[in-house]
Amino acid sequence: MTAIDPAQAGGPEVLVACERPVPRPRAGEVLIRVAAAGVNRPDVMQRQGNYPPPPGAPSIPGLEIAGTIAALGEDVGQEHLGQPVCALVAGGGYAEYALAPVGQCLPVPDALSMVEAAAMPETLFTVWTNLFERAYASDGDTVLVHGGTSGIGTMAISLANLFGLTIIVTCGSDDKCAAAKRHGADYAINYKTEDFVERVADITNGEGVAAVLDMVGGDYVARNLKCLAEDGRHVSIAVQRGAKAEIPIFAIMQRRLTLTGSTLRARDTAFKALVADELHRTVWPHVEAGRLKPLIDKSFALKDAAKAHARMESGDHAGKIVLTTGYTP
Numbered sequence: 001m002t003a004i005d006p007a008q009a010g011g012p013e014v015l016v017a018c019e020r021p022v023p024r025p026r027a028g029e030v031l032i033r034v035a036a037a038g039v040n041r042p043d044v045m046q047r048q049g050n051y052p053p054p055p056g057a058p059s060i061p062g063l064e065i066a067g068t069i070a071a072l073g074e075d076v077g078q079e080h081l082g083q084p085v086c087a088l089v090a091g092g093g094y095a096e097y098a099l100a101p102v103g104q105c106l107p108v109p110d111a112l113s114m115v116e117a118a119a120m121p122e123t124l125f126t127v128w129t130n131l132f133e134r135a136y137a138s139d140g141d142t143v144l145v146h147g148g149t150s151g152i153g154t155m156a157i158s159l160a161n162l163f164g165l166t167i168i169v170t171c172g173s174d175d176k177c178a179a180a181k182r183h184g185a186d187y188a189i190n191y192k193t194e195d196f197v198e199r200v201a202d203i204t205n206g207e208g209v210a211a212v213l214d215m216v217g218g219d220y221v222a223r224n225l226k227c228l229a230e231d232g233r234h235v236s237i238a239v240q241r242g243a244k245a246e247i248p249i250f251a252i253m254q255r256r257l258t259l260t261g262s263t264l265r266a267r268d269t270a271f272k273a274l275v276a277d278e279l280h281r282t283v284w285p286h287v288e289a290g291r292l293k294p295l296i297d298k299s300f301a302l303k304d305a306a307k308a309h310a311r312m313e314s315g316d317h318a319g320k321i322v323l324t325t326g327y328t329p
């Protein structure tokens, strides 16, 4: 099969097409003939050599795919064969075939194209487990999410709209703020021209937000804590501005704040299967009804993965970047 499997870390140019053997599914796994694979910021970090795949994961990048099930591992029911699915994978997505644990697959309904389906698992699992589970966001809450036009941010906006949250996002330009609002953000703050702490205080009449989903880290953490209401929750999912922060402990005590965070890729298959099952019950009815679709920025052919990464690194994208293999089920 054709795959992208760079021999060394480097710039986007290391992502060249090569030949690899089609992997064989083990017990509990399915082989998926890939139609499309989502591109995520962690793939860029992996390519740069800053985010090695966890033990046992393929060196081929790619954390989410959509396609049809082409072969079954031992103990996987025959009814799965030929089914259109999207899946969260620990790697291997940038290829014509990839393995997925059967428990991490979700059906692709008629309402979704393969490109749209491939663009969902990584951000859906991440936003669900962090914003709704770790931060307990629920109907009526106001939340702050940085990176309003990122893959993560646009999924957070979509889920906030479906589950009754008011969502404030930050973005690095007026155009991105406009894109986030078109996608459904209630408020979008240009963090380059406005102080988001002041704006959040204005928007919430001084009360603050119930939760912050933070992908920035560094000096943002203390500023995020200023945005939190009493009993507010702060969830870290990335540290783009630095992995260290100075924390005002007294503020945490006074307002009973909670600081937490997580990384999805390193979690085991049992956890990811539990999340998939929960998403199937809670979110998938909205997907099937056409009420939840990812915002797609652009798709590229698999062989042009370097161009896809260059676009992500340019920061010009709004929404998800996707690779297509040419297979259309």
Ligand SMILES: NC(=O)c1ccc[n+]([C@@H]2O[C@H](COP(=O)([O-])OP(=O)(O)OC[C@H]3O[C@@H](n4cnc5c(N)ncnc54)[C@H](OP(=O)(O)O)[C@@H]3O)[C@@H](O)[C@H]2O)c1
Pocket (backbone or CB within 6 Å): 039, 040, 041, 042, 122, 126, 146, 147, 148, 149, 150, 151, 152, 153, 170, 171, 172, 173, 176, 191, 215, 216, 236, 237, 238, 239, 240, 241, 262, 263, 264, 265, 312, 315, 319
């Ligand atoms: N913990 C987990 O399990 C997990 C899972 C998936 C992704 N992530 C992380 O989530 C983040 C988003 O991933 P993605 O795939 O959606 O990437 P993406 O589309 O490339 O988005 C990155 C976002 O970060 C924002 N950003 C970068 N530097 C910033 C800064 N200094 N201040 C404010 N915003 C800044 C950018 O916003 P502007 O362009 O508007 O500045 C952009 O929207 C990544 O950092 C990724 O590593 C974590």
